[in-house]
Amino acid sequence: MKGDCIAAISTAPAAGGVAIIRISGKEALAVAGKVFSPSGKKSVSDFAPRYMYSGNINAAGGITDFGLCVYFRAPHSFTGEDVVELHCHGGVELSRAVLKAVIAAGARPAKAGEFTMRAFLNGKISLSAAEGLADMINGKSAAEVRAGSLLYSGRLTDEAKLIQGALTDILAKIGADVDYPEEDIERTELSDIKDALLALKARTERLAATYDGGKKIKNGVSVAICGRPNAGKSSLLNALLGYDRAIVSASAGTTRDVVEGCLELDGIRYNFYDTAGIREQAGEIEQLGIERAKLALKSADVALIVYEGEYGEEERGLERCCLCPVIKVRNKRDLSDKAGGEEDIFISALTGEGVEQLKRMLSAVAMPHGSADEAFIIEERHYEALGRASLALGSAAAATCDFPADIISVDLKEAWDALGEITGETATEEIIDTIFSKFCVGK
Numbered sequence: 001m002k003g004d005c006i007a008a009i010s011t012a013p014a015a016g017g018v019a020i021i022r023i024s025g026k027e028a029l030a031v032a033g034k035v036f037s038p039s040g041k042k043s044v045s046d047f048a049p050r051y052m053y054s055g056n057i058n059a060a061g062g063i064t065d066f067g068l069c070v071y072f073r074a075p076h077s078f079t080g081e082d083v084v085e086l087h088c089h090g091g092v093e094l095s096r097a098v099l100k101a102v103i104a105a106g107a108r109p110a111k112a113g114e115f116t117m118r119a120f121l122n123g124k125i126s127l128s129a130a131e132g133l134a135d136m137i138n139g140k141s142a143a144e145v146r147a148g149s150l151l152y153s154g155r156l157t158d159e160a161k162l163i164q165g166a167l168t169d170i171l172a173k174i175g176a177d178v179d180y181p182e183e184d185i186e187r188t189e190l191s192d193i194k195d196a197l198l199a200l201k202a203r204t205e206r207l208a209a210t211y212d213g214g215k216k217i218k219n220g221v222s223v224a225i226c227g228r229p230n231a232g233k234s235s236l237l238n239a240l241l242g243y244d245r246a247i248v249s250a251s252a253g254t255t256r257d258v259v260e261g262c263l264e265l266d267g268i269r270y271n272f273y274d275t276a277g278i279r280e281q282a283g284e285i286e287q288l289g290i291e292r293a294k295l296a297l298k299s300a301d302v303a304l305i306v307y308e309g310e311y312g313e314e315e316r317g318l319e320r321c322c323l324c325p326v327i328k329v330r331n332k333r334d335l336s337d338k339a340g341g342e343e344d345i346f347i348s349a350l351t352g353e354g355v356e357q358l359k360r361m362l363s364a365v366a367m368p369h370g371s372a373d374e375a376f377i378i379e380e381r382h383y384e385a386l387g388r389a390s391l392a393l394g395s396a397a398a399a400t401c402d403f404p405a406d407i408i409s410v411d412l413k414e415a416w417d418a419l420g421e422i423t424g425e426t427a428t429e430e431i432i433d434t435i436f437s438k439f440c441v442g443k
Contacts (some may be wrong), residue, residue: 080122112437127424
């Protein structure tokens with residue numbers, strides 16, 4: 001229940017220099033006072049907000065630790081409630097003993113993400129900003145953390161609210177025209193409404209367009225390495241990663257399943273898939289690997305078609321299987337440096353010649369629209385909400401030609417509500433619960 005006193009360990013469950021036990025709720029300071037004995041102070045009730053105080057922390061099991069305590073008075077805290085943090089030494093069992101004492105003093109264990117949910121419910125953070133915070137915490141690449149940071153900063157919320165504000169103004173003008181038809185007020189021209197709606201639709205679509213790069217930031221860029229047997233695909237994977245991930249052999253068909261590896265380029269995670277060599281004469285087991293290779297090609301963001309010598313019909317067949325950009329990688333420059341003509345790049349996976357240039361090329365193909373910081377729509381639900389808002393705005397703009405203004409307001413309200421799912425104003429309880437379940441206990 002909102003307002004009751006909750007507590008959890010907010011630092012990672014591992015040995016470290018300091019562990020933090022966070023308490024939030026109306027009785028947070030009173031609960032802390034049963035556990036913390038300040039040095040030189042009679043009571044925690046004397047604490048000034050935002051000051052650190054030293055003293056003894058009386059943990060469960062007769063354990064006493066010398067630590068620190070800080071008090072944040074509502075509403076000037078992360079959750080918007082009274083918050084107290086106890087800083088003890090960073091032992092796993094020690095922090096658990098402190099938490100156990102706090103719970104015995106009157107708090108209850110916090111649920112996953114409950115501190116952040118309270119921040120949202122108390123108006124301290126928007127729903128999309130909360131999602132950005134989760135992305136920062138769970139980010140597996142520097143770019144994902146940066147994109148999460150943009151969400152957390154409220155950039156998307158500001159954009160959504162700006163469009164909502166414009167829609168509110170249009171709805172108010174339409175409402176005045178409908179409710180007071182005989183009044184001597186300035187009437188809203190439907191042509192003006194149409195122009196405004198088309199401008200808002202274009203703005204919404206520009207936001208949604210950043211999802212193409214955003215989903216690659218969140219999920220990583222999927223790169224399929226494909227080609228004929230013995231073209232050097234496994235050697236290329238090892239050269240890209242900088243260590244031996246795949247088995248390299250002169251025998252055709254050595255790779256019979258998809259071998260995976262991960263690399264970070266310009267802060268973005270790239271997931272490489274070394275696929276089985278594709279050839280007509282293949283055994284039953286090898287054929288299964290070939291089928292998986294074709295599936296990897298169809299789902300990849302970028303395909304590296306590796307070949308030796310001439311770019312032949314087998315390679316063209318692979319290219320036809322691709323639903324993504326292709327980089328033609330001619331390999332084995334260490335054996336012959338004679339130009340082939342069709343390659344995008346000529347490398348030697350064995351010596352590493354051209355591999356760094358290939359990485360730069362891959363980055364340019366995978367993220368062609370500039371800085372990853374521009375792609376801050378990284379959540380699918382935001383993309384879907386923007387799509388619904390754009391559709392409703394388009395419908396409203398088209399309706400200005402045939403329908404009265406009060407009918408148009410139905411589509412405008414639908415667009416407003418779709419944007420409200422991003423800010424949290426119209427998000428359902430199910431959406432909210434799903435978002436905060438992504439957080440760990442203590443955040």
